Amino acid sequence: xxxxxxxxxGGSRGIGAATAVRLAADGFDVAVTYARGKEAxxxxxxxxxxxxxxxxxxxxxxxxxxxxADAVAVTADRFGRLDxxxxxxxxxxxxxxxxxxxxxxxxxxxxxxxxxxxTTRAAARVLGEGGRVITIGTCMxxxxxxxxxxxxxxxxxxxxGLTKALARELGGxxxxxxxxxxxxxxxxxxxxxxxxxxxxxxxxxLGRFGTVDEVAGAVAYLAGPAAAYVTxxxxxxxxxxxx
Numbered sequence: 667x668x669x670x671x672x673x674x675x676g677g678s679r680g681i682g683a684a685t686a687v688r689l690a691a692d693g694f695d696v697a698v699t700y701a702r703g704k705e706a707x708x709x710x711x712x713x714x715x716x717x718x719x720x721x722x723x724x725x726x727x728x729x730x731x732x733x734x735a736d737a738v739a740v741t742a743d744r745f746g747r748l749d750x751x752x753x754x755x756x757x758x759x760x761x762x763x764x765x766x767x768x769x770x771x772x773x774x775x776x777x778x779x780x781x782x783x784x785t786t787r788a789a790a791r792v793l794g795e796g797g798r799v800i801t802i803g804t805c806m807x808x809x810x811x812x813x814x815x816x817x818x819x820x821x822x823x824x825x826x827g828l829t830k831a832l833a834r835e836l837g838g839x840x841x842x843x844x845x846x847x848x849x850x851x852x853x854x855x856x857x858x859x860x861x862x863x864x865x866x867x868x869x870x871x872l873g874r875f876g877t878v879d880e881v882a883g884a885v886a887y888l889a890g891p892a893a894a895y896v897t898x899x900x901x902x903x904x905x906x907x908x909x
Contacts, residue, residue, distance in 0.1 A: 668693040669693070669695075670693065670694050670695070670747075670749040670750065671694060671695045671696070671697070671741065671742075671745040671746075671747050671748050671749050671750070672686075672689045672694045672695070672696045672697070672748075672749065672750035672751070672752060672889065673696075673697045673698075673699070673737065673738060673741045673748060673750070673751050673752065673789070674686045674689070674696060674697070674698050674699070674752040674754055675698075675699045675726075675728055675737070675751075675752065675753055675754050675755040675781075675785060676698075676699060676700070676701075676728070676754045676755030676756065677696075677697075677698025677699060677700065677707065677710060677752075677754065678698060678700040678703045678704075678706040678707035678710060678723070679703060679706050679853070679854065680851075680853040680854065680855065680878055681754055681802060681848065681851060681853065681878050681881045681882065682698065682752075682754040682755070683698070683706070683710045683878070684878035684879050684881065684882040685752055685754060685878075685881070685882040685885045685886075686698050686710050686714060686721075687710065687713050687714060687717070687882070688879070688882040688883065688885070688886045689750070689752075689882075689885075689886060689889060690713070690714040690717045690719040690721070691717055692886055692889070692890065693719070694719060694749075694750065694889075695714075695719050695720040695721070695745050696714050696719065696720075696721055696722075697721070697722040697723075697724055697737070697740075697741040697744070697745070698710055698711070698721070698722070698723055698724070699723075699724045699725070699726040699728065699737050699755065700723060700724075700725060700726075701725070701726070701727050701728070701755075704723070704725065707723035708723050710723070711723050720745065722740075722741065722744055722745070724737050724740055724741070727777075727781075728755045728777050728781030728782070728784075728785060729773065729776035729777040729780065729781045730781075731784050734781055734784045734785040734788060735784065735785075735787075735788040737785070737788075738751075738785060738788040738789050738791075738792065739788065739792075742792045747792070747794070748789060748792045748793055748797070749793070749794070749796065749797055749798065750797065750798045750799075750800065750889045751785065751786060751789040751793070751797075751798070751799050751800070752800045752801075752802070752885060752889075753782045753785060753786065753799070753800070753801040753802060753825075754802045755777060755781065755782075756777060756778045756802065756821075756822070757773060757774055757777045757778060758774070758818045758855075759773070759774050759817055759818065760814045760815055760817075760818060761814055762813060762814060763816055766816075766817055770817065771817060774817050774818065774821050775821055778818075778821035778822060778824075778825075779821045779824045779825065779828075782801060782825060782828065783828060786799055786801075786828070786832065790832075790835075790836060790841070793836075793839075793841050794839075794840075794841075795839065795840040795841075796840055796841070796894070797836075797839075797840070797841040797842075798841065798842050798843075798844075798888060798889050798893075799829075799832055799836070799841065799842070799843040799844075800843075800844055800845075800846065800885050800888050800889060801825050801828070801829055801843075801844070801845045801846070802845075802846055802848065802881075802885075803822050803825050803826065803845045803846060803847045803848075803900070804818070804819070804822045804847055804848060805847050805848065805849040805850075805902065805904040805907040805908060806818060806819040806822065807819060807822050807823045807825075807826060807847060808847060808900075808902065808904070808907070808908035809907060809908045811869050811907075825845055826845060826900060829843050829844060829845040829898065829900075830843075830898045832898075833897040833898030834898070837897060842888075842893070842894070842896060842897035843897055843898065844888050844893075844896060844897060844898070844899045844900075844901060845899075845900050845901070846881065846884050846885060846888070846900075846901050846902075846903060847900060847901065847902045847903065847904060847908075848876065848881045848903050848904060849870055849875075849876055849902070849903065849904025849905045849906075849907040850863070850866040850867060850869075850870065850875045850876065850904075850905070850907070851875060851876045851877065851878060851880075851881060852875040852876070852877055852878070853878060858874075858875035863875065869907055870904065870905035870906050870907045871905060871906025871907075871909045872905040872906055873905075874905060875905075876903060876904070876905055880903055881903050884901055884903045888901070
């Protein structure tokens, strides 16, 4: 994949950071966006560069139409092309229906749904033959195990429809679109030793949390040549959460 370019939104930590580094290891030059955490994003860039690839950290709020489009434009301009977009950025607000403020609804939909659409629309203008759009969903689009996930599940479920429509929309140009559904993943936001970890792990068939590298491996597969005939697909990396 040497010479190809990827943009990973929300790439300063967690699944996004692991994905950016894995793609760099596979030969991609990689740009990552962040809304906060500039130092963490710059550390990801250093890890990318240590692998001999070019890296770029861009501050961008994916809920803002202009900033989302600018991140794509700057990446394509700086690196001369864009081959893979990984829509990783997302926010989660969990809680009962009556506790969700209108501001919560607006923010979650702005980032998780509207922002993904706007970023993808901007990327579609510069992606060429063989381009890839890979979106990070959630196991909660397949199975919601309890109350409190209404807003988050709704925002991510919309991405399934977007992905399938994109597969049809962009397929004639040789561009694929797929979505990855992580299960409980060990991150700083949802650690495997956290207060609710045992319950989450118990909902999987494997009885454990996944790792960010396991999700990154799935993204790398979809970004690589072996997945050239895979589009409009949902790939679960959830330890059997939906089994």
